[in-house]
Amino acid sequence: MATSRINGPPPSADRPTGRMGHHQPPQRARLMAVIATTVTGVFVLVAIIIIVGVVATVLPHNSVPTPDVLCATVVLRTAEPDATPLTRPACAPARITGTGHGATALAAAARWLGTPYSWGGGALDGPSRGIDQGANTVGFDCSALTRYAWHQAGVALPRTAAEQWHALRHIGPGYRAPGDLVFFQGSGGGPNHPGHVGLVRDTDRMIEAPRTGLRVRISRYTVRQDIIGYARPGS
Known part of the structure; x- marks a missing residue:
């Protein structure tokens, strides 16, 4: 009769054998x-x-981007006593850099940020009623604003953008400074006959009276493709 050898219980599936004995318990893993x-x-x-x-x-x-000016609505003072009073945003002075006549002119223009554009409008002592489409609007056109601003700095300029361009000493783009004038061909202008002008504020922006329906503002002139050149009044 064969005798069976009893070597203990068979291996259990729950009991690691051989190399499996080195594995970590599931909780630890x-x-x-x-x-x-x-x-x-x-x-x-x-x-x-x-x-x-x-x-x-x-x-x-x-x-x-941050706002250049802080405005509140006030009654517009005009150069014409009988003109109908208008309202405009009264703006805190724009941040002006530089010194001398140019900075003075730029600060003078900045006083009128928010003033309506008026074709033919603008006098040496401030906004005025314009002509034609500007006849019912008290404000500035582009060259009247530059003329007014430089008048406050003690420098006389001709009336129109084209006249200012031909009367002033031209400068290269690399020499522009606050208060210099930047000229554009604009609508109705030509390569040597600008139809628009603004005052350089810094290397990227200007103060301008743009066109009918808009107001005196700070805008970027470097993005425009119709720049004719730059000029410096009083030099």
């Missing part, structure tokens, strides 16, 4: 996975914070 995920998330968050800080440092402070 899950814990390690959670820890690894958390650490990865922390590193990603820190990286994002660092990138945002670097970008904020590198970008110029003027990357976000």
Whole structure:
């Protein structure tokens, strides 16, 4: 009669054998996975914070547009006592850089930010009623604004944009300064006969009386394709 050998109970499926004995219990594996995920998330968050800080440092402070002027509505003073009073936004002075006559002229023009454009309007002492389509509007046209501004700085200019262009000393783009005049072909103008003019504020913006329906404003002149050139009154 054969004798069976009893070597103990057979291996259980729940009992690790051989190399499986080195595996970690499931609970510990899950814990390690959670820890690894958390650490990865922390590193990603820190990286994002660092990138945002670097970008904020590198970008110029003027990357976000800010208002140039702060305005409130007031009654418009006019050069004509019998003119119908109009209202316009009264604006805090724009940020003016530079010194001398140019800065004085620029500051004088900035006083009238928000004033209506008036074809043929504008006198040496302020806005006035215009002619034709500007007959019912008290304000400035483009060359009247530049003429008024430079009059406040003690420099006399001719009346129209074309006359100012031909009367003044021209300067190169690299020499422009606050208060210099920038001339454009505009509507109805030509390569040597400007139809529009504004006052340089900085290397990118100007103060101008643009056209009927708009108001004296600060705008970018460097984006325009019809610039004829620059001139400096009083030089």
